[in-house]
Amino acid sequence: MDLKSLGRVLIFPVQMIYLIVKASVCSLFPSRRKELRKELVLITGGGRGIGRHLALEFAKQGAKKVILWGRTEKCLKDTAEEIRLSGTECHYFLCDVANREEVYKQAKVLREKVGDVTILVNNAAVVHGKSLMDSDDDALLKSQHINTMGQFWTTKAFLPRMLELRHGRVVCINSILSQSPIPGAMDYCTSKASSLAFMESLTLGLLDCPGVGCTTVLPFHTNTEMFQGMKVRFPQLFPPLNPEMVAQRTVEAVRTDKAYVYLPWTMHALVILKSFMPQVALEEIHRFSGTYTCMNTFKGRT
Template structure:
């Protein structure tokens, strides 16, 4: 029996090595021969924080792909404008709902209404977020709680509301907006950065759960980590070499998200090369990274 266990372990180890190298070379191959882009026509896409910025541009991008788009925002006026712009591209393609996504009961009620009015959501995009910027001790506990409720906890309520139907149909997509500040921290962004690190963590864990417990379900999980985006969310970012790290347009970010969705990717940074740089920095001692950070002199200005 011990001999059998030994051979079984050796076999599993060799199989793991083979599969590891296969996946590695396949990934390298796909760098030069991209996968065929998935057709999104007919998907029912729900976007939180759709009233402006990235959310509005995502609305327009998905409408162009032939999707039915559900715009969700607590700001009814701006959400209605996103709906109007979506319907200007394709008539009756976009519908809006007012919802406080930090309120679990409201989110669950929204899910029932959406199912009745439109159908089962096949693509969930957790985009809503806020970003107060100041030193940690200048944040009130109310503001910290609000950051966590909008940027993180709302994701759990939307997952509770919309993931079961994806499991039932054995297909779907969950997209969550994290940030480069969910990969490394900067001054004046402690609560925001904490919430975005958490988003990356739960999305990685969620994907692992789906692979292990629901291998029959073809559910894509995509985590998006944009750099500085030119929206009302972010305040002035100061650094020594601003031309090397320009602010991104919401339209560009939205386009990159849709392309990553269509390619079946699991995590992206925007721009793409940030991924290699930021993860490579983790290989160096902390003080080396801090020397580089101080040289770049990057920080988000306080909003007080």
């Protein structure tokens, strides 16, 4: 090993300590928030659930334009009208992100009619809510397309222009289930784990791309119709998240260039426990908390 390489090896631990201390200190103080008045925000699955609240929150925080993609026109229309009443320009387009050709077609139409997307929010998702043996193959495939491949296609459609402009952000509304799967939602957990790996890779890949970055949000069970009927053993200890709060924290993370957001913050502990606890102990945690059987009463939207 030459002297230069040896010097780097010796300095590296010092750099790590400095960065950890710096991040810890900075977390104690409010971060400077970017303005959104020049941003054109596209939200997939923007007609209802978390997507609707995201659209309203981006508009509230001053986004220049909000665009909604989804599969149900009535939901898109109602949300768009609500946003327009608040004074923010809003457009909606019918688009199924599970259809690659449709994504590229609508991306072209959007650019021509509205402009360049500078904040892409990949929010659209589905959960099948059945065991592997009871699942229909087509339903499993569709969930993979929406939860994973749709994110690939939308990012491919809009990221190149962000790189040209040297300005933009790719946002993913993921799930803590991508890191702590549960029975009864195998398709959702698998596709969300794939989505997380995609975002982790993309986040690192954009390190040397000035002005362009990523935000990944990993919420616990959120109180929307998607997971209606899902029950944990101690709802007072593990209450479902409010979708308005998830939207607020997401927009805040975008405005402060935060890469990863765990909601609530206690989900950090779950990830840490998984890194060193034996499997038998993790299984007992699932049984104790009720996550082992929480999908038995599932009747949400698929």
